[in-house]
Amino acid sequence: MNEGRxxxxxxxxxxxxxxxAIEQYAAYVAAIARNIVEPPLQPEDVEEISADVFLRxxxxxxxxxxxxxxxxxxxxxxxxxxxxxxxARLPEPLAExxxxxxxxxxxxxxVRAELxxxxxxxxxxxxxxxxxxxxxxxxxxQKTDEIAAALGMxxxxxxxxxxxxxxxxxxxxxxxxxxxxxxxx
Numbered sequence: 001m002n003e004g005r006x007x008x009x010x011x012x013x014x015x016x017x018x019x020x021a022i023e024q025y026a027a028y029v030a031a032i033a034r035n036i037v038e039p040p041l042q043p044e045d046v047e048e049i050s051a052d053v054f055l056r057x058x059x060x061x062x063x064x065x066x067x068x069x070x071x072x073x074x075x076x077x078x079x080x081x082x083x084x085x086x087x088a089r090l091p092e093p094l095a096e097x098x099x100x101x102x103x104x105x106x107x108x109x110x111v112r113a114e115l116x117x118x119x120x121x122x123x124x125x126x127x128x129x130x131x132x133x134x135x136x137x138x139x140x141x142q143k144t145d146e147i148a149a150a151l152g153m154x155x156x157x158x159x160x161x162x163x164x165x166x167x168x169x170x171x172x173x174x175x176x177x178x179x180x181x182x183x184x185x
Contacts, residue, residue, distance in 0.1 A: 119169065
């Protein structure tokens with residue numbers, strides 16, 4: 001079934017047309033959702049996001065322009081996946097495996113653990129909104145434009161605060177005897 005006919009039938013309340021859309025685009029929608037939420041979320045979350053996307057198609061088919069269904073599905077999937085991540089109430093972001101610090105020389109587990117702990121303390125020492133910006137950018141992988149929109153800031157301000165935050169983290173670690181080139185942010 002071609003896209004235009006499919007959309008017209010969905011707008012008319014034809015559930016078989018929705019089924020055809022699901023059959024045709026389910027893998028596409030799931031791939032987008034999976035790339036955004038896994039990890040930290042589970043495959044079941046991808047299924048729920050996909051179901052939400054097709055429910056929105058059913059309810060909002062009149063908003064979709066013919067020839068733009070795939071793009072509409074991609075945008076709605078990205079939004080649903082990001083909303084799901086925000087609602088997930090993930091554990092404190094700087095857990096042991098979230099901040100990877102590399103340094104030259106042999107890998108010494110105790111030194112790595114100490115560096116991770118110092119880096120965590122450094123991030124936690126950042127004042128708000130800098131800490132939140134840093135966490136959104138490096139942990140939630142949000143783009144600076146998204147962070148700016150969420151916090152009501154200018155994107156350039158977000159980028160400046162990220163750069164200053166990195167500088168503060170380096171200074172924090174240098175004060176404790178670590179070379180700044182030893183830390184990859």
